Amino acid sequence: MKLLVPVKRVVDYNVKVRVKSDGTGVETANVKMSMNPFDEIAVEEAVRLKEKGVASEIVAVSIGVAAAAEQIRTALAMGADRGILVEHDGALEPLAVAKILKAVVAKEQPQLVILGKQAIDDDMNATGQMLAALLGWPQGTFASRLEIADGKATVTREVDGGLETVELRLPAIVTTDLRLNEPRYASLPNIMKARKKPIETLKPADLGVDPSPRLTVLKVEEPPKRQAGKKVASVQELVDKLRNEAKVI
Amino acid sequence: MIPATTAAEDLAFGLIHVVGLPALTEAAGAPLSPDDIAAIVAEADRFAREKVAPGWQEADRHGAVYENGAVRTPPHYPALYRDWIAGGWQSLPAPAAVHGVAVGGQGLPGALWNAVQELVLAADTSFALGPLLTAGAIDLLCHHATPRQAAAWLPPMIAARWSGAMCLTEPQAGSDLGALRARAVTRGDGSYAVTGQKIFITWGEQDCSENTLYLVLARLPDAPAGTRGISLFGAPKFLPDGRRNGIRCGGIERKMGIHASPTCVMLFEEAEAELVGEPHRGLAAMFAMMNNARLAVGVQGVAHGARALALAEAYAAQRVQFGVPIARMPDVARMLAEMRATTLAGRLLALEASAAGDRARLLGDAAAAARLALLTPVVKAWCTERGVENASLGIQVHGGMGFVEDTGAAQVLRDARIAPIYEGTNGIQAIDLVSRKLARDEGAAMRALLAEARGLDARLDAALDGLARATEAMLAAQARDANEAQAGAAAYLDAAGWVLGGWMLARARAADAARYGALAEFYLRRLLPRAAARCAEAEEGRAVLALLAG
Numbered sequence: 001m002k003l004l005v006p007v008k009r010v011v012d013y014n015v016k017v018r019v020k021s022d023g024t025g026v027e028t029a030n031v032k033m034s035m036n037p038f039d040e041i042a043v044e045e046a047v048r049l050k051e052k053g054v055a056s057e058i059v060a061v062s063i064g065v066a067a068a069a070e071q072i073r074t075a076l077a078m079g080a081d082r083g084i085l086v087e088h089d090g091a092l093e094p095l096a097v098a099k100i101l102k103a104v105v106a107k108e109q110p111q112l113v114i115l116g117k118q119a120i121d122d123d124m125n126a127t128g129q130m131l132a133a134l135l136g137w138p139q140g141t142f143a144s145r146l147e148i149a150d151g152k153a154t155v156t157r158e159v160d161g162g163l164e165t166v167e168l169r170l171p172a173i174v175t176t177d178l179r180l181n182e183p184r185y186a187s188l189p190n191i192m193k194a195r196k197k198p199i200e201t202l203k204p205a206d207l208g209v210d211p212s213p214r215l216t217v218l219k220v221e222e223p224p225k226r227q228a229g230k231k232v233a234s235v236q237e238l239v240d241k242l243r244n245e246a247k248v249i
Numbered sequence: 250m251i252p253a254t255t256a257a258e259d260l261a262f263g264l265i266h267v268v269g270l271p272a273l274t275e276a277a278g279a280p281l282s283p284d285d286i287a288a289i290v291a292e293a294d295r296f297a298r299e300k301v302a303p304g305w306q307e308a309d310r311h312g313a314v315y316e317n318g319a320v321r322t323p324p325h326y327p328a329l330y331r332d333w334i335a336g337g338w339q340s341l342p343a344p345a346a347v348h349g350v351a352v353g354g355q356g357l358p359g360a361l362w363n364a365v366q367e368l369v370l371a372a373d374t375s376f377a378l379g380p381l382l383t384a385g386a387i388d389l390l391c392h393h394a395t396p397r398q399a400a401a402w403l404p405p406m407i408a409a410r411w412s413g414a415m416c417l418t419e420p421q422a423g424s425d426l427g428a429l430r431a432r433a434v435t436r437g438d439g440s441y442a443v444t445g446q447k448i449f450i451t452w453g454e455q456d457c458s459e460n461t462l463y464l465v466l467a468r469l470p471d472a473p474a475g476t477r478g479i480s481l482f483g484a485p486k487f488l489p490d491g492r493r494n495g496i497r498c499g500g501i502e503r504k505m506g507i508h509a510s511p512t513c514v515m516l517f518e519e520a521e522a523e524l525v526g527e528p529h530r531g532l533a534a535m536f537a538m539m540n541n542a543r544l545a546v547g548v549q550g551v552a553h554g555a556r557a558l559a560l561a562e563a564y565a566a567q568r569v570q571f572g573v574p575i576a577r578m579p580d581v582a583r584m585l586a587e588m589r590a591t592t593l594a595g596r597l598l599a600l601e602a603s604a605a606g607d608r609a610r611l612l613g614d615a616a617a618a619a620r621l622a623l624l625t626p627v628v629k630a631w632c633t634e635r636g637v638e639n640a641s642l643g644i645q646v647h648g649g650m651g652f653v654e655d656t657g658a659a660q661v662l663r664d665a666r667i668a669p670i671y672e673g674t675n676g677i678q679a680i681d682l683v684s685r686k687l688a689r690d691e692g693a694a695m696r697a698l699l700a701e702a703r704g705l706d707a708r709l710d711a712a713l714d715g716l717a718r719a720t721e722a723m724l725a726a727q728a729r730d731a732n733e734a735q736a737g738a739a740a741y742l743d744a745a746g747w748v749l750g751g752w753m754l755a756r757a758r759a760a761d762a763a764r765y766g767a768l769a770e771f772y773l774r775r776l777l778p779r780a781a782a783r784c785a786e787a788e789e790g791r792a793v794l795a796l797l798a799g
Contacts, residue, residue, distance in 0.1 A: 032258070074292075077288070077292070185296050185335075186292050187335060188289065188336060188337040189340065189355065190337075191289055195285060
């Protein structure tokens, strides 16, 4: 069984994200970039499925700038077999990514696509669901447990009310939640082996997809700074402030 | 976890753009691309910060515990050591094969290993010392083991399942190894029985590795006295048939720092051992790997500066006094800049030295071998002095909180203080530089280095002139009276460190002015003047002798 694992290049989770001074987005120049942590969990799950003998091949795919090849290399060092880089310099929205992934699925014919539930840069939480809709495949999102048997995937989902278990007919889409696994660190011998694994580079046009944005970003700004609290001397003062300053009563 | 700093990025930059590792490896026929180098350094950084660093204070508090001949390391060390094995990092600098026997090394450059070591040492020095000593033992065996010894010992050591322990020092034989008494007698079957007491054996006994190979210096019955009568032996803790060898731990030291690294008294009681290398040539074999071991200690100095800096920067950014973060106050900013500048200078100088080692080894470049020999005592001593100084500055930045153990700043200083002492005290390094490395080619390698460093910056050129004059003065002193040269040696080494550190920062600036220009300028203006004072001191060696003899 072949698995497809999309990996996204994002600002490293240790970096304090800053908004660009012109308000058009967040600063990514000279900022440490890494694989989206939820995608690391997706790669780890795929590698475990391969180690269990369930999967036979893992293809890591990234969509973005040429440097995203670094994130594919990380996936290859963790245990993926080969990579596909769909190179695109401009902004990418979840729908464009999902369309590109749909075309990659058509080309690669995987039985399962494992994605991170969301990327930590824009927190869209949309690509996996959109891909499932475009392909007409069943989806198991926010997975904290995944089992594959008899052409079916059993997915335990983390939902607001608790845990929900669903059974999906393969081929299917699974998106990962934090508790699915703890991703491994790439070992030095595997980093060295990953250098020899192939990465194919494509353009969106090669896949017949137009990735141009459908949305217009008006402004990006930092959340307002939290104001310091105030101590009041009496209940009367509190009521007065609630009424006249906060204007909530 | 260590807050993300620029250490890993600076290491990758230094390897790629300052010491030119891609071109070097290309010339050696095993090219490493900038991406390969960056990927390896980034993953080592992740391992160091996310796996090794989180327990460093717990490790310090718990320390190593001795009980009935066994040593318990901090509770999380055995699992962390398994992670170290799984990461395969120990295999980085080891060759793929020795005597045609596959031993499992990756055969990557020493400069890259230097970078990985810095990151792990900064995360938890006590933990990193075990693998560091193992690497030294592997290096030695790659040069001196027989094919059978290589096949038996190297694969498990390179996989890190076995550790290596270096057993040199005895109570009466510290810097003066000629005084050592441990003895070895033949057992008639080609093997030997070693008996004696060794002290200060780092990671001599612990609960992390499944076996330990002890490399022991001892005398054969017919050995001449002094340093020319010392042989090297290899003895495993557990023999191939599973029996425990006659080697036990008699106790561990209570120390100022590196609490979790067991410093053991090791007792050899007719331990079954094999001769490694030629009889009576043990010290020469040991010294062949001394350059690497001394460089590794220099890297510790850099690592301590880096850790101190990471803690101090994080604290100074969030500690508000008089309404502003203290990082913005001129004197605190000055301390942070000194820490940054000397740490980066030391980091790049250590990379330069280890890259010279790679050039010598991979390309058979004799000038590079001389460069490595010359730089080794400078890196060892200058970088460890700066490590202690920066650890102390790091405490100062924290104010009163730095003296409180919770911040970790104090631990860095306690851990750093051993580095100027072990693997040849810094005084020994200074003597090595002046009486051996300068004297043996009458200053030729140093003059070549000073000439190469010219032309990057006028202030640096002036400092190079000063160091050139001091070099001639040291050579003249050495020719008159070795004691006179030794009395000025420490100041001379320090001067060389300040000048060469400036050279490295000027090179970093030349490679990327936007990134390193300000720091290089700070160093050249504020720190490089120290070299002139140290040169003046160095030239007064004769006065020191005369006044002290009085």
